Amino acid sequence: MNKPEAESTYQVWYCNRCDKACKIQPPTIKPGCRCANPVPGVRPTLVTQMAQMKPRPVQALTEEEARLRSLARKDQRVTVTYEAEVSKAWLRADANGAKRIQFIVTTPDGRRHVVDPSLPGLHVEAAPEGERPVVVVTVIGGLL
Template sequence: MSAPTETTYLVWYCKRPRCGKACKIQPPGIEPECRCENPVPGLRPTRVTQMHAEKPRPLQALSDEEGRLRALARNNKRVLVTYEAQIAEAWTSTGRDGLKHVQFIVTTPDGRRHAIDPALPGLHIEAAPAATEESPR
């Protein structure tokens, strides 16, 4: 947690006999205590600093998987991301180097489509095992 915050107020105290309570406060934020009908504020204000303790953040229950992923993100770990998808479209295009490259559009089991560029560094595409492949309909 970070350090508590503080606010400084200018407070004018009532000069009426038997009162002596705060009758004017700037900036507004605290209710004046003086209940006199016609308060008599002092000529100069008094500086009052009020400390504000930080409210504790609510705790959130995490699953084991969510906790593991947050730890990876917090530590800037190198990760390997894999997912299964079926090739929806494939074509060849000529790159800046003048060579032809294969491009893919794949569809994941949840129906989302993703463009895959095999020329990206670190990307590796391989066939899924035969047991998980679905036959074309």
């Protein structure tokens, strides 16, 4: 038999012996009555069946992914640290005329980011000699 699509309405005649469906119109669902001689009711009952949700696949989380999901809460305070190489730096005048420095940094995967040290919670440190500069970002808030 076919499974119901979005929403389906059926006429169902219930057996007076076992109180299970003995006749269904249109015949897309198998009746539940197993009586040898079913005794259908006089009038059918209209039954509306909603579509069945597909079960979501279950996947095991790694310990790292479980830890990150527990941190991804609204208003959760986290510290994100990544290493980047300074590609470009310049001075920018703000609305009050004060000059502020900004950086464009390139991470090891080749992505470029604009870093504005005047933003609250952002701190740029020099890495030990011979290494790349490190950008430490404190983010307030989460993804979920």
